[in-house]
Each structure stands twice: as structure tokens, then as C-alpha cells.
Amino acid sequence: MAVAREELESYWMPFTANRDFKKSPRIITGAKGHHYTTEGGEKLYDMFSGLWTSGVGHCHPKIVEAVQKQVAELDYAIGFQVSNDKSFELARRVSELAPDGFSHAFFTNSGSESVDTALKIALAYHRSKGEGTRTRLIGRERGYHGVNFGGISVGGIVPNRVAFSANLIPGVDHIRTTIDLENTAFSRGQPEWGMHLADDLERLCTLHGGANIAAVIVEPVAGSTGIIAPPVGYLERLREICDRHGILLIFDEVITGFGRVGAAFAAERFNVQPDIITTAKGLTNGVIPMGAVLVQDHIYDAFMHGPEGAIELFHGYTYSGHPVAAAAGLATMDIYQEEGSFDQARELEGPFEEMLHSFADHPKVIDVRNYGLMGGIELAAREGAPGARGLEVHKRCYWEEKFMIRNAMDVICFSPFLNSKLEDWEPVFERLRHVIDTME
Numbered sequence: 020m021a022v023a024r025e026e027l028e029s030y031w032m033p034f035t036a037n038r039d040f041k042k043s044p045r046i047i048t049g050a051k052g053h054h055y056t057t058e059g060g061e062k063l064y065d066m067f068s069g070l071w072t073s074g075v076g077h078c079h080p081k082i083v084e085a086v087q088k089q090v091a092e093l094d095y096a097i098g099f100q101v102s103n104d105k106s107f108e109l110a111r112r113v114s115e116l117a118p119d120g121f122s123h124a125f126f127t128n129s130g131s132e133s134v135d136t137a138l139k140i141a142l143a144y145h146r147s148k149g150e151g152t153r154t155r156l157i158g159r160e161r162g163y164h165g166v167n168f169g170g171i172s173v174g175g176i177v178p179n180r181v182a183f184s185a186n187l188i189p190g191v192d193h194i195r196t197t198i199d200l201e202n203t204a205f206s207r208g209q210p211e212w213g214m215h216l217a218d219d220l221e222r223l224c225t226l227h228g229g230a231n232i233a234a235v236i237v238e239p240v241a242g243s244t245g246i247i248a249p250p251v252g253y254l255e256r257l258r259e260i261c262d263r264h265g266i267l268l269i270f271d272e273v274i275t276g277f278g279r280v281g282a283a284f285a286a287e288r289f290n291v292q293p294d295i296i297t298t299a300k301g302l303t304n305g306v307i308p309m310g311a312v313l314v315q316d317h318i319y320d321a322f323m324h325g326p327e328g329a330i331e332l333f334h335g336y337t338y339s340g341h342p343v344a345a346a347a348g349l350a351t352m353d354i355y356q357e358e359g360s361f362d363q364a365r366e367l368e369g370p371f372e373e374m375l376h377s378f379a380d381h382p383k384v385i386d387v388r389n390y391g392l393m394g395g396i397e398l399a400a401r402e403g404a405p406g407a408r409g410l411e412v413h414k415r416c417y418w419e420e421k422f423m424i425r426n427a428m429d430v431i432c433f434s435p436f437l438n439s440k441l442e443d444w445e446p447v448f449e450r451l452r453h454v455i456d457t458m459e
């Protein structure tokens with residue numbers, strides 16, 4: 020149904036230029052498979068899988084059915100000191116997908132909540148082990164870890180932090196980003212250059228004392244900042260330094276989890292074992308909000324002492340393990356298994372890389388980056404107006420070319436479906452080239 024223009028005002032939209040949007044609203048009213056339907060009844064091809072969420076396509080009949088059934092059977096059950104059947108089953112299914120040793124999942128409602136939960140678990144873990152001095156948290160420049168106070172503090176996206184600068188949580192430091200166009204531009208997959216940047220963590224251990232650091236959090240492949248794959252050997256080196264100093268390594272896999280990098284988790288794909296993995300998005304294919312924090316057994320076990328009747332972690336959400344979200348998650352896990360979604364994604368990587376890198380010699384393009392089914396084409400910024408070209412591409416693709424992409428400033432970002440059809444991509448990239456060719 021079309022939204023009356025006088026209806027637009029009340030909604031303060033997230034991460035949106037509200038005034039600009041309300042002059043030319045882009046409103047979706049339906050979705051099926053790989054397409055959205057707009058309020059004007061037009062079909063748009065979704066080249067972003069929702070917001071990195073909907074890898075197996077929109078309104079997948081199995082998930083729709085599972086949600087409909089669950090909501091009629093058990094809409095909600097209290098989750099503290101009592102729980103519902105579906106949440107246990109989903110925790111087990113997710114742990115089975117995770118790397119060995121991750122047998123426990125703590126449920127949240129979003130990626131931001133997963134991140135803040137993971138940071139709290141890391142701090143409480145050290146305390147429970149008698150290492151209460153480990154209070155420092157380390158993030159990375161350009162990292163995105165959601166929008167809650169913990170997440171923006173360890174995050175490194177400047178506009179998300181500036182207004183809150185004096186109130187970010189204390190005791191946080193950042194290692195450097197691994198992107199440096201002089202050395203990494205047009206890398207296919209992991210850049211060869213940049214492993215040494217992991218040593219920035221060693222520098223912070225020297226500065227603060229490694230024994231004071233609780234955890235390091237990174238996205239294995241950074242997404243929201245505009246796709247940055249880890250340099251070859253970089254994640255391995257981070258792991259080594261964490262081991263040397265007893266620091267927990269957290270992989271924020273809110274985007275990279277559940278097939279986006281051609282495996283269940285980036286930890287598996289890169290063969291680097293973190294201590295904690297944060298997830299959301301693909302956990303339910305985006306259908307019902309839900310996140311999960313997966314922890315290695317030694318972390319869960321560290322909490323399981325003291326009187327049996329005592330709560331071990333004073334943390335949780337009203338909707339942790341929500342039965343309808345869990346039902347969506349279970350159906351999603353079934354689909355991943357039955358359709359072989361992670362293998363499908365792996366097979367699409369090669370052609371995706373080729374199509375992206377066909378833009379490498381375009382005069383307006385200064386970098387092309389990709390890993391798995393995450394891709395970015397960075398345009399040179401327009402003189403005095405960084406981000407303007409990116410936004411224009413997003414809007415023209417929506418209005419004129421009828422497909423959905425996102426821009427991170429001047430990086431045009433792609434997050435195609437795990438079960439995409441190659442023949443759908445060709446016209447998308449052709450039309451994108453037309454937009455880039457014909458813009459100022």
C-alpha cells in the first residue's frame with residue numbers, strides 16, 4: 020500500500036537523511052525471492068540481500084510457514100528462569116554449525132546487542148577467573164560493531180562516535196585499519212600486504228600492559244565501512260598475539276556468519292579460532308530480529324561455579340530466545356542444510372569477483388574489494404563532496420535502474436543472495452556501469 024505523503028513525518032528513520040528521504044521517499048511494500056516490490060508496484064532486484072540479512076531470499080516459504088505456525092502455538096514465553104522449547108533446539112543447531120568447541124549460545128535481538136553482550140561476557144569471564152585487572156577492550160579503526168555504547172566505543176566509524184565522544188566507555192583503544200589504497204587497491208580477495216598491521220596489537224599490549232587487556236574485537240571481513248578483507252596472515256597473527264597475552268579474540272560475524280563468506284562462519288573459512296563469535300542477521304534470514312553470541316566451552320565453563328541456585332551472568336533481554344524468532348532460526352538452519360547455501364555461495368564467489376573487478380579500469384574507480392559474497396567498488400570522491408557520488412549511485416540504481424545496492428560513502432557495496440542466479444547479475448552490473456559512466 021502506498022504511504023500518504025503527510026504520513027511520512029512522524030517516523031524518525033535510522034541511519035537516513037530524513038529530510039532528503041521525505042522529499043523523494045523510497046518505500047518497499049512487498050518482497051519475494053530476489054525482488055522487492057515498491058509502493059508504486061515496481062519490482063526491484065535486491066543486490067544487498069536485505070541488509071546483509073536475507074541470504075536465502077525474501078519470504079522463503081519454509082520460514083514463513085514456521086513463523087506462522089509458531090506464533091499461533093506459542094507467541095511468547097518468559098525467558099528468565101523459564102524458557103521455551105525452540106530456543107534450546109536453536110542453540111544446539113547453531114553450535115553444531117559453529118567451529119569445534121563452541122557449544123553454547125546466548126541469544127540477543129540484534130547485532131548491536133550481540134556485541135555488547137560479548138564485551139560483557141569477556142569482562143565477566145576474566146573476573147570470574149580472578150583476573151579482574153583485564154578491563155581494557157580493543158577495537159579497530161573503521162570497525163562497525165553496532166550502535167550501542169559498547170559497540171560504538173570499540174567501533175571505529177567516526178560519524179557514529181563524534182556526538183558521543185565524551186561518553187564512550189572508558190578503557191578502549193584501537194588498532195589501525197588494514198586498508199591503505201597505495202598498497203592494497205584492487206586486491207582480489209585477501210590483500211597480500213598488511214599482515215604486519217596486526218602487530219599494532221602488540222604495541223597496545225606494550226603501552227597498556229597485555230595483562231590489562233580483556234578482549235580484542237574485529238570483523239573478520241569489515242562490512243559496513245565498505246568491505247575490507249583481512250590481509251593474508253593477519254587474523255592468524257592477531258590470534259597469536261592474543262594467545263601470548265591471554266586476551267580473548269572476538270570475531271564479530273554479524274555479517275560474515277551463515278554463509279556470506281562461503282562457509283558457516285569466517286572463523287571456519289580463515290581457519291582461525293576466536294574465543295567468542297557474535298552473530299545476528301543470517302541467523303533468522305532477517306525474518307525476525309535475533310542475534311546470538313557463541314562462546315567457546317572454556318568461557319561458558321568459567322561461569323559455571325559457585326552455588327547452583329545462583330545466576331551466573333546478570334545479563335539478558337526480555338526477548339532473548341524468543342520462540343517465534345527461534346522458529347524462524349530453525350527453519351533457516353534447515354534451509355541452509357537442505358539447499359547447501361554455503362556451498363552455493365562459494366560457487367558464486369568467482370563470477371562475483373570477475374564482475375566486480377571488471378570495473379577496475381574505470382576512470383572514476385579507485386579501488387575494487389571483495390571477499391566471499393561481499394563486494395565494494397570505491398569511486399573517487401567528488402571534489403569537496405565526499406559521499407555524494409555514492410549516494411547518487413544508490414538513488415539512481417533505485418529510481419532508474421531498478422535494483423538495490425548500498426553505499427558506504429563513495430564505496431558501492433554489494434551483498435548478493437547466497438542462492439543468486441548469475442543471469443540476474445549481468446544486467447545489474449551493466450546498468451551500474453551506465454550509472455557510473457553518466458554521472459558527474
Ligand SMILES: Cc1ncc(COP(=O)(O)O)c(C=O)c1O
Nearest residue numbers: 129130131163164165271273274
Ligand atoms: C559487524 C556488525 N556488527 C554489529 C552490527 C549491528 O547489528 P544490528 O544493526 O542488528 O544491531 C552490524 C550491522 O550491520 C554489523 O555489520
